[in-house]
Amino acid sequence: xxxxxxxxxxxxxxxxxxxxxxxxxxxxxxxxxxxxxxxxxxxxxxxxxxxxxxxxxxxxxxxxxxxxxxxxxxxxxxxxxxxxxxxxxxxxxxxxxxxxxxxxxxxxxxxxxxxxxxxxxxxxxxxxxxxxxxxxxxxxxxxxxxxxxxxxxxxxxxxxxxxxxxxxxxxxxxxxxxxxxxxxxxxxxxxxxxxxxxxxxxxxxxxxxxxxxxxxxxxxxxxxxxxx
Amino acid sequence: xxxxxxxxxxxxxxxxxxxxxxxxxxxxxxxxxxxxxxxxxxxxxxxxxxxxxxxxxxxxxxxxxxxxxxxxxxxxxxxxxxxxxxxxxxxxxxxxxxxxxxxxxxxxxxxxxxxxxxxxxxxxxxxxxxxxxxxxxxxxxxxxxxxxxxxxxxxxxxxxxxxxxxxxxxxxxxxxxxxxxxxxxxxxxxxxxxxxxxxxxxxxxxxxxxxxxxxxxxxxxxxxxxxxxxxxxxxxxxxxxxxxxxxxxxxxxxxxxxxxxxxxxxxxxxxxxxxxxxxxxxxxxxxxxxxxxxxxxxxxxxxxxxxxxxxxxxxxxxxxxxxxxxxxxxxxxxxxxxxxxxxxxxxxxxxxxxxxxxxxxxxxxxxxxxxxxxxxxxxxxxxxxxxxxxxxxxxxxxxxxxxxxxxxxxxxxxxxxxxxxxxxxxxx
Numbered sequence: 001x002x003x004x005x006x007x008x009x010x011x012x013x014x015x016x017x018x019x020x021x022x023x024x025x026x027x028x029x030x031x032x033x034x035x036x037x038x039x040x041x042x043x044x045x046x047x048x049x050x051x052x053x054x055x056x057x058x059x060x061x062x063x064x065x066x067x068x069x070x071x072x073x074x075x076x077x078x079x080x081x082x083x084x085x086x087x088x089x090x091x092x093x094x095x096x097x098x099x100x101x102x103x104x105x106x107x108x109x110x111x112x113x114x115x116x117x118x119x120x121x122x123x124x125x126x127x128x129x130x131x132x133x134x135x136x137x138x139x140x141x142x143x144x145x146x147x148x149x150x151x152x153x154x155x156x157x158x159x160x161x162x163x164x165x166x167x168x169x170x171x172x173x174x175x176x177x178x179x180x181x182x183x184x185x186x187x188x189x190x191x192x193x194x195x196x197x198x199x200x201x202x203x204x205x206x207x208x209x210x211x212x213x214x215x216x217x218x219x220x221x222x223x224x225x226x227x228x
Numbered sequence: 229x230x231x232x233x234x235x236x237x238x239x240x241x242x243x244x245x246x247x248x249x250x251x252x253x254x255x256x257x258x259x260x261x262x263x264x265x266x267x268x269x270x271x272x273x274x275x276x277x278x279x280x281x282x283x284x285x286x287x288x289x290x291x292x293x294x295x296x297x298x299x300x301x302x303x304x305x306x307x308x309x310x311x312x313x314x315x316x317x318x319x320x321x322x323x324x325x326x327x328x329x330x331x332x333x334x335x336x337x338x339x340x341x342x343x344x345x346x347x348x349x350x351x352x353x354x355x356x357x358x359x360x361x362x363x364x365x366x367x368x369x370x371x372x373x374x375x376x377x378x379x380x381x382x383x384x385x386x387x388x389x390x391x392x393x394x395x396x397x398x399x400x401x402x403x404x405x406x407x408x409x410x411x412x413x414x415x416x417x418x419x420x421x422x423x424x425x426x427x428x429x430x431x432x433x434x435x436x437x438x439x440x441x442x443x444x445x446x447x448x449x450x451x452x453x454x455x456x457x458x459x460x461x462x463x464x465x466x467x468x469x470x471x472x473x474x475x476x477x478x479x480x481x482x483x484x485x486x487x488x489x490x491x492x493x494x495x496x497x498x499x500x501x502x503x504x505x506x507x508x509x510x511x512x513x514x515x516x517x518x519x520x521x522x523x524x525x526x527x528x529x530x531x532x533x534x535x536x537x538x539x540x541x542x543x544x545x546x547x548x549x550x551x552x553x554x555x556x557x558x559x560x561x562x563x564x565x566x567x568x569x570x571x572x573x574x575x576x577x578x579x580x581x582x583x584x585x586x587x588x589x590x591x592x593x594x595x596x597x598x599x600x601x602x603x604x605x606x607x608x609x610x611x612x613x614x615x616x617x618x619x620x621x622x623x624x625x626x627x628x629x630x631x632x633x634x635x636x637x638x639x640x641x642x643x644x645x646x647x648x649x650x651x652x653x654x655x656x
Binding site: 055058081084085090092109112113116119158162 | 233237244245248556557559560561562563564565566567568569570649650653
């Protein structure tokens with residue numbers, strides 16, 4: 001079966017003042033459908049850059065990315081936005097829910113930017129997603145009225161509402177207590193049963209150990225790729 | 229996605245932001261409020277003035293009227309006063325023959341205020357001797373069904389007939405009485421009423437007289453006259469063949485100056501060089517008024533323009549501040565799939581919402597200003613000009629505010645649209 005994502009020779013360089021920083025220095029990786037992967041590494045290792053490029057928020061300087069059989073390394077901004085809205089979900093460390101929107105509206109947000117977006121259908125889909133994460137009792141609350149664990153569950157609902165192929169979770173447990181860490185990681189891990197590829201980006205080994213495959217990065221290169 | 233589908237959530241979002249930042253939004257709106265209020269109030273009041281004046285000039289016979297009046301001889305001709313025969317029907321004939329630009333000539337012989345009596349009721353009215361040409365020159369008519377005006381035959385036969393102004397009828401006959409055919413007495417002489425003139429009212433722009441707010445208002449003087457054949461007036465009241473003046477109506481207002489020149493030459497020739505007449509037009513009055521109107525429009529328009537400009541800057545400022553506060557939000561929206569154009573639209577709609585709400589408040593304020601102006605004008609002027617707001621002006625004012633909001637919103641919206649999502653998400 002072809003990989004969901006196949007990246008070859010991926011490089012990303014930034015110019016900072018007089019210096020050129022090589023955030024990614026030639027990365028080759030494959031991600032399979034329904035895989036639970038952790039990308040582990042200290043800050044500056046290139047894991048966030050990799051996530052941003054794979055999440056269609058950034059473009060590489062060099063290299064190829066084949067996503068679902070399509071070459072996507074150099075897309076224009078509107079096409080990247082389409083992929084973010086239709087193929088990718090994000091879960092952030094600081095939840096990044098919009099404070100003025102209700103839980104339901106926050107979850108429906110990705111659908112708002114789709115073509116033929118319909119408010120009624122969006123709300124229905126958002127309710128299903130919130131049920132999936134066990135938050136359907138808080139539809140009309142504001143994010144500020146929720147606990148950290150609850151917020152992250154809402155954020156996960158937002159990530160899955162558009163039925164993405166892949167979810168990137170960037171330190172999703174960084175702001176949570178131990179009890180909620182387990183719950184969130186279990187929730188993320190359970191998504192692979194629905195055929196979603198889950199990529200955890202973390203510098204915490206104990207979090208990375210919960211996945212089925214750990215990719216260790218250092219200085220813009222893959223140091224170790226270990227499947228358990 | 230249809231534009232409307234993209235616009236609706238953007239507008240809802242804009243209203244939400246407005247509600248969340250009430251004080252800040254209100255402050256940023258103040259320029260728009262002031263701008264729209266002054267713009268709408270200014271246009272309304274100036275339009276009111278224009279309407280008022282147009283009616284006034286029209287009541288004076290309009291721009292196409294030339295008035296010839298009897299005048300004292302100038303000092304250097306005083307010794308020839310014996311030769312002056314004044315303005316007479318002979319002038320009417322001469323002008324008719326030699327000044328083809330003139331379409332109607334209305335000779336007028338003022339009799340003066342006379343008591344009109346019928347069956348013990350009486351009223352006084354200004355009686356003038358006229359011919360059939362009075363109607364086109366004065367831009368008057370007989371209301372259909374209310375008889376006829378003085379005819380050439382009436383003039384020829386010196387008939388004792390009279391046409392009444394609409395304000396005279398109820399005073400003399402009571403309400404709802406058709407006076408045509410009734411006989412009234414003036415100085416003991418019996419006159420048959422043959423018609424009633426149309427009632428002149430201020431239209432659109434109401435014009436009122438401070439001391440006669442009811443019954444006809446400032447137009448009362450125009451509605452209260454009485455008209456008899458000019459020959460009857462001369463023979464039976466005045467006792468000579470002199471006229472008080474002539475009203476001339478020319479067909480083509482563009483050729484007013486030619487008509488004035490020709491009339492003057494004809495009159496001078498007919499009067500053997502004696503300047504015992506004066507010729508005047510409404511042109512100068514109209515010209516003066518146009519200058520005043522332009523000055524008003526320029527100065528008040530300037531105030532409105534500056535306010536709207538400042539209002540635009542205010543909106544741009546608050547939008548930039550708002551975007552700075554919501555960089556993370558922009559990042560999140562982009563991360564979940566918003567395109568640059570989606571964010572552009574969102575922030576442009578927010579700016580438009582602020583300006584529309586400001587514009588609506590401005591319209592409410594303008595109603596207050598117009599009411600205040602009306603109050604002041606009513607106190608200050610004997611014939612106060614009462615201006616009324618109309619929907620066209622109000623919607624134009626609102627449209628102005630929308631345009632200002634959109635223009636002011638473009639730069640902030642572009643900034644939001646062009647933010648890098650990764651940078652935006654990192655923003656603290």
